[in-house]
Amino acid sequence: MFTAETISVGTELLMGEILDTNARFLARELKNLGIAVLRQTVVGDNPGRLADAMRCALSRTDIVICTGGLGPTEDDITKETLAKVLGVPLETDPEMLRMIESYFRARKIPMGETNKKQALIPVGGEALPNENGTAPGCYIRHGKGCVALLPGPPGEMKALFRKELLPLLKDYSSGTLVSHYVKVIGLGESRMAELAYAYLHMDNPTVAPYFKDGECYLRVTASGATEEAAERIAAPVVKKLLRLLGVNAYGVDISLAEAVIGLLKDKGKTVALAESCTGGGIGALLTDVPGASDVFGYGIVSYSNECKEKVLGVNPDTLKSFGAVSKECAQEMALGALALSGADCAVAVTGIAGPTGIGNANPAGNGNAVPARAGNAGSAAKPKASEKPAGLIFICATDGKRFEHIRLDTGRNDRGYNRTLAGKQALEALRKLLLKPEMRR
């Protein structure tokens, strides 16, 4: 298997001004070619450090791909530096010069003198024409591998890679890698890894555990001579992992929202939403999936107690006795959404997103620390501040007969995190409800 490294050139990357999406794009493309990326490096527009990075990469890797630093200005030094590292001069490629000239002619802008240097190519190299900008790329065989230079702007880089470099890199391809993601909810990463332990040390496919935003997943990566061969190697392991993880594995290669919408469609059910602390985020998750309108028509963002009472029919006594952040309120919100919409099931969320918990400050369960508006408040028997910390969230999913309650206490004062988790767990509550044997189509 050939090995590769990428070098992203640009001081703006080192200053954190932009994200290095080029390295990620190349990583995926190289993976698909069956070329192993062993390292990604970012260096600034500094000839010494760039030369050092190129020398190191060339000494230990077959294929080196650099992005950036091919522009017309003085701090664009990638080609010059590579020529020095390889010990070859630069020469003008007349075809590239013509292309650059016509680029400016077509746009009726005068061509700068400095743009001429963009037509220079290291001797022995092959110019890769750039249809979307003035910086051509370049490709040079080196040892048993190669070096390639690509422009920095992602749009130009991707188009040039696909059209010009990808066909050349097929020479180094060793079949194909395919990856599948077994998505899991309701288990910690370590527990998931323990369950899947027997699979974590295989060679082909490899199985690796990951964790992100309250969900974890197992990545199954298989290599094969062709995509079909790789798929044949991955498939049985994916199947076994699904069996092993049971109900906690909600799908392969899909989001939780996609899994839930798929289940709703399978069962021929519709869902309505009643959101407080998530403020519309669950609706946004569901409707991010094309086709959501098949199963979702009504969502109420009841961010005030008044709206909970008036639109969802939550009993004012419930708000007084238990507060808006309570199991009781979540259940009434869900039942209210069900009644209003005529949907088959409904999910409600109410909680405290943060940054601070509930004292007498925020009785509306909308996650804010500020005083609620006059008229929204409704609480004689408020719970003590300590009883309702940030991160306390109540979720209820129901079809009117069955109830799936979740109580979260994240212990975190992080508004974004609590809202994300509340949204995921609301979808999970709905999934659990839909998986009940009584929820037949």
Place this chain on the structure above:
Amino acid sequence: MFTAETISVGTELLMGEILDTNARFLARELKNLGIAVLRQTVVGDNPGRLADAMRCALSRTDIVICTGGLGPTEDDITKETLAKVLGVPLETDPEMLRMIESYFRARKIPMGETNKKQALIPVGGEALPNENGTAPGCYIRHGKGCVALLPGPPGEMKALFRKELLPLLKDYSSGTLVSHYVKVIGLGESRMAELAYAYLHMDNPTVAPYFKDGECYLRVTASGATEEAAERIAAPVVKKLLRLLGVNAYGVDISLAEAVIGLLKDKGKTVALAESCTGGGIGALLTDVPGASDVFGYGIVSYSNECKEKVLGVNPDTLKSFGAVSKECAQEMALGALALSGADCAVAVTGIAGPTGIGNANPAGNGNAVPARAGNAGSAAKPKASEKPAGLIFICATDGKRFEHIRLDTGRNDRGYNRTLAGKQALEALRKLLLKPEMRR
């Protein structure tokens, strides 16, 4: 000036599965401390290559910060590898072990045996407690600089960096950079850059134009011996840019949602929402801002025509004559939300997010290409498919007397992009309404 390198550890990065946002975050933070980042490296979960990357970085740089590889599983090897590179053993930090145990206790999940190794710290190092996860960080002085290890999940990494590592890194700070972001909507990047041209070639502060997701901004970065000195250098330029960009500059260092919520509070007004194609996304944007409940209590996600009629009181004839994706429907949705909520103003959005346009397939204006459910549809006089392409979006903001209409035609078949743009423009319509001279407090 001290120099730094970051090393991001994780095979998932080399496979292009996730973007390395940690390196960018650290780059910005280090820049703000006046520490020069000279290189960023990504390596996989491979002990040999990680050790090599650490050795190279330590040999040429003062400060090395690694992220990732502190988890409980076997392929989490960062601490072990650093200990080997530095030639010191690992020992359990009892305080960290207690924290990890209480993390699991609080969540009522059994602690895996492997989680114990997360409390190991290289001898001579200082543990950095992680309040948001089970992986503590660690800090070790090395030469005239230091090495720090941080967990990989960005939420944990950032919180730990700010609370624990940042104070320690102040020892290496050489003056300060401050940046401010003049946020702009309603202008393209090139028009904004033309207006601000005279400022784009200054030395201190520097001014640079950026563009992202339908908004652009100017970054003003000043350097000074102290934060106050840097702020004094930045302030007059920020002020001049705001004057120059006029009503298109909606704020400094804030999101559009924050700007809108600030305006609502200033004017003492409340807002209600009626969302179709954004599916709750605008509510999510608004309620992402702490204190949103002061000005927002009611949001209706009317993803079906039935909900538009039943909850918002949209006239069935309007849906028949003009379709759900029309200026007329947007206006009735907004007026319906106003009436239902009793709020001072309301914003409504209806449009086609994609992936395909409206033919007879989707009359509900909810952005889906699939047939609407029986009973939701309501269209005798449907517009032709060609008249309603993906990316066609109608927005209406109103206080019952004044109307701010926006018609978008993005020309793009990209569901995510269209929904994002629709959300931003809905907030912009509300901002324009609130800026009308009649909208007095």
